[in-house]
Amino acid sequence: MNNTGYKRLFKLALTLTLTGCANNPAIKTDVPYHNTVTIPAHVTEHQAQGLTGTYANSLAVRNFIRHMVLEHSFSESYLNNLFSKAQRLDYVVRLENPPQYHGPKPAHPKTGGWTRYRQQFITEAHINNGVAFWSNNADSIQKASVTYGVDPEYIVAIIGVETFFGRNIGKTRIFDALTTLAFDTQRRAKFFTTELENYLLMTREEGYEPFQPVGSWAGAMGLGQFMPSSFRTLAVDFNNDGHRNLWDQCDAIGSVAHYFSRNGWQNNMPVADQTKSYNGGSTIELGTTNGSEYWRVHPNFKVIKKYNNSDKYAMAVHQLAQAIKQRRL
Ligand SMILES: [Ca+2]
Incomplete structure (x- = not known):
């Protein structure tokens, strides 16, 4: 959860408007979405109808949408619309793939x-x-x-x-961050694809508009920087207002304690x-x-x-x- 050095760049106060929504679908995590093949143009015209923007030609995104429709009964047109507006964030790609250090080795790698x-x-x-x-x-x-x-x-x-x-909760749109990490990076793509799945489920369950929540470049949210999977399983409505809101101090405090207790x-x-x-x-x-x-x-x-x-x-x-x-x- 921690990418603190980067998070310090950001200072933003956030207010989220929430509405209730009940749903508790099962999670399926073992679906391969990471085919980086680009759909040929003549196929795109036919198959990718409805998906436009940066990811219009991404077979991986189309497979992911299909999975969300089949497994979790999302509307295909709803997801096409969302992913048509998703932005690939170059700085997220760079942070996930930091340049390798090629200088001289320190005498003792742990020194200092x-x-x-x-x-x-x-x-x-x-x-x-x-x-x-x-x-x-x-x-x-x-x-x-x-x-x-x-x-x-x-x-x-x-x-x-x-x-x-x-003070440093991050200002990256979570949907853009996770979409970029799932489909434009390799190292932890499977992990982030599962988090993107959990994020979309979370937004539906909690009544968030998917482009509204912001957080770290790696998709962590709120005062305790919960990833979406942790949000869904461990966040608690500690101020009893009917909503789990990890940008709220009281809910964040209860949720961190719950996380520790459960572990x-x-x-x-x-x-x-x-x-x-x-x-x-x-x-x-x-x-x-x-x-x-x-x-x-x-x-x-x-x-x-x-x-x-x-x-x-x-x-x-x-x-x-x-x-x-x-x-x-
Ligand atoms: Ca609450």
């Missing part, structure tokens, strides 16, 4: 990596804004902590690391302890500018990694949580 990562998130601004976010949302955070059994400082810290407490968080249990040396399978090594740090990590550390599978990410969340908790006292 944790120091640099930590400096992005364990800042005075993050700690102070975390304390303020906690105070401004004290009731919701307390309720979420009790309801789901998740230590409150970790709910706050996740939102801090993901979006700087909602096995153990309330009031340790996350990580620093040790002097490597000591077996539950020890991690983080490279600093002054050598390595060693930490013994506990099951809750792995729960944080379910959010983003990186030791540095999980350690940043842990240390920010502790720093915010300390300052709040």
Whole structure:
């Protein structure tokens, strides 16, 4: 979920208008859409009727539309209309395929990596804004902590690391991002095609207009940066207004706690302890500018990694949580 460096480029306040819509179709994920063959012009005239724009000649998009019609009973003309207006985003392609580094290899690849990562998130601004976010949302955070059994400082810290407490939620149209990633990139195309499928289902279930939600270039949404599949399965309507809205602070707080709970968080249990040396399978090594740090990590550390599978990410969340908790006292 995390593409924080990029997300920091964006600051946008978003209000979404929601209407109710009930549907709970099954998800089918094993359909190959990734045929990059372009339909010949003479075939296009006949078969691609109704699909215009950037993706008019994309067989992969046509196959995807057919799948959504057959599996989820979407209207073909509705989807043709949507994909006719979809925009291929060149910067999304570039971010998904960063240029390879061809310079000299560093003496130790881990040297300083944790120091640099930590400096992005364990800042005075993050700690102070975390304390303020906690105070401004004290009731919701307390309720979420009790309801789901998740230590409150970790709910706050996740939102801090993901979006700087909602300030950097991204401004890329999710539909364009996921369409680009599914059909114009290769590396994680299957993953993003499934997320696009979930996104269209989500918009139908929740009553979103598909071009309205915005988020990260990788399709993550709201204060906690949920991907569409996580939105559908783990987002909760925590302010009881009848809608799941992850751009709303209260719903985002409840949803992050629910995510942690469902992934096995153990309330009031340790996350990580620093040790002097490597000591077996539950020890991690983080490279600093002054050598390595060693930490013994506990099951809750792995729960944080379910959010983003990186030791540095999980350690940043842990240390920010502790720093915010300390300052709040
Ligand atoms: Ca709500």
